[in-house]
Amino acid sequence: MIRILFLLPLILCFGWYYFLKVNGVPLKQGKRGFIYILAFSAFVLGFFVLMIHVTNPA
Template identity: 65%
Template sequence: MFRVLFLLPLLACLGWYLFLRHYGVPIKKGRKGFIYILVFSTAVLGFFILMMRLTNSQ
């Protein structure tokens, strides 16, 4: 599961982009959503890295 975690922000950004295009919202107005997606994905990745360090799993 950890190997494919990089897909989380890619799929979420793609979904957000498609949502914006469907409703005719300019990308500049939807930029905040991309930032939220990247911050959330970074937090999830950080959590998993922390858990791996705490449990000493390789």
């Protein structure tokens, strides 16, 4: 699962981009959403990396 985690921000960003285009919102106005998506994805990735290091028996 950790191997495909890089897809999370890509899918969310594409979804946000589609939402902005469908609703006629300019990208400049929706920039904060991309920042939130990237921050959330970094948090999730950091959590999983921490859990791997904490639970590693070696």
